[in-house]
Amino acid sequence: MLIQRLLTLGALAVALPLCAHQACAHDGTGHKGGRIADAGPYHIELVTRDRTVEVTIYDAKEKAVSPAGFKGTAILVVGGKPARVVLAPAGTGLAGEAEMPLGATPKGVVQITGPDGAAASGKFN
């Protein structure tokens, strides 16, 4: 009985980091064709089209999280100037409108604040 438990525990201890390693490789293109970055306990996908900024929030298992209760801010560098875009829940994610066209892959940071008030940010290069 004891040995069984120990074995289970050992197997779990070995398996956890391995799983984590595989799950780690999630940089790249997301479900909506945008870029994916880590933000605290979430993964966020950033899609910019002309002036609109769309951010979709996923949990650790790449499952979309309802944006209700979330708010966010995207600060993107466009043409050497920072553009601050306030994001609000819209549809399946957060969305906002910038004052100038953003281009397809602006670099910057997206900060989201969850319903519990904890902020997390993801960097896009």
Place this chain on the structure above:
Amino acid sequence: MSPFRLPAASRALAAALARMTLALLALLHLALLLLALPFLSPLARAHEGHDHGAPQAPVSKTIAPRGEASSAAFELVAIPRGDALVLYLDRFATGEPITEATLEVETPAGPATAEATPDGSYRLPAPWLATRDPGRDHLDLVVTVTAGAEVDVLPLSVALPKAAESAQAGQEAGHAAAPDSGHAGEGWLHRLAEAVTNRLAARDPGAGLAAAGGFVLGLAAMGLMRAGRRAPVLAVLVLAAALVLGATAFAYEGAGQGHPEVRAAFVPPPTDLAQRLADGAVFVPKATQRLLSLRTQVAAEGAFRRTVSLPGRIIPDPNASGVVQSSVGGRLAPPPSGTFPRLGTRVRAGEVLALVTPPVQRVDLSDMRQRQGELDQQIAIVQRRVDRYQKLSLGGAVSQVQLDEAQDELKGLKDRRTALDRIRQEPEVLTAPVGGVIAEAAAVAGQMANPGQMVFQIVDPGKLWVEALSFDALTPASDAAARLADGRSLPLAYQGAGLADRNQAIPVQFAIQGGTEGLRVGQFVTVLAATDAERKGLALPRASVVRTANGQDVVYAHTGAERYEARPVRVAPLDGTRVLVEAGVTPGTRVVVQGAELLDQVR
């Protein structure tokens, strides 16, 4: 004592005992698991193995919690200090402080701009630090840095002082552990373990008493079990449970409003001292980095030529300098302007610098007087003859040819007479052969100059050469530099080398490229000329390599915003200012190039 030899009556008791032992074992497992949970929790929190930028807890108790972020251009450190956030901004590659940037921070209370302070840091009033959720150990901010034309957005995760350290916050933590979603179960156990550890560390007699009590209770339980009494065993277990729960409450009380003055005595407030950490790395807070003026350089690999150093001195460019010498011996006199050019006077080519009047010897003088008299006499005779011929030529008694001859003779005599006068008065004019600056002047009015004596030396200060003595032949293509005593370095262009030995070496001449300000002719310099042999490695300034107590050469790599790690290296001499690191540092490492000696002194 074996259960098999027991009578039947006591066998039942033995079986019951065995069952209880098993149950106890199970309980023990549970307890072990519960105890282990707090230690496993950090692993569990970093979801799926990666850390998501949660700031590392400071490795030393004397370092305040902080956060750092970096990009290709900037390096940012933020430290919560009371109700404000102190930010330090540096260049990533060089470590140079940036004091005139604009820092816009996305705070929980909306965007705010940090103000630059006179000490080179930035200060952001942060009232939201006091009203934060006490269960949170870090704070995520986004900082937009605008420094000149460079703009970067940095996500910054700042570690916050532990909730237990502030009296009020600690108390709230006891009740408000729930918001830490998903990790509610381990919250109290974690804190309990921490509180007990802290108490043991603080040599609190309470913790020792609790441990002793537990031991005694355990002994009592064992004794009762052996005696076969179940009810008292249960009672003892209940008592133990009560004790554990009591200890929990007691730990909370201690962490909360209990004895703040006692805690303060045992845990001094962090002072951010530069220190050597347990892993050998050196922690240097940003403020100290600025004090020590630490600078880094990103090491890049390349092929470099080894150089030799030669003794040399500065000479004037032979084509842009000249001397003014008197060709005859004579008395020096100032030029028509009235004064001799002084040292440093700029002169044009052809400008009159001095006059030399050759002295007339006494013998010569009488000779000249005699000659003068003769000429005067002849002039008088010829003059009369010309007058007479002029009258007679009108009547045709004297031919025109005779008159012309007489006139020519008179003219010649007069010319000789004036030339004799002029020779006595006219001095030799000394002119500047080239344009430049008077480098040497030996002219004093009235002084007698010998023939061939140098009166002035003219040097063009923009055109100077270096003559060095080399023991081996240098290739014409090799680049060279001259190092001055004050540390300046001048690029040199090879001009040529002599073939005749001088002190077992050959003279090699180089032209100084670029600025020659502050140089003087004859100044000693060290010429560093590259040889043909090429070596691969990383070139670093000589000052970046430090010799440690054990005689090993190390360089300090800047691995974190406030973290430096010593890297043992193998170095080879390269030139006067740089060394070649052949092994020990990978390209791209930020290496401390200024202040490495000071960094090495940090204990």
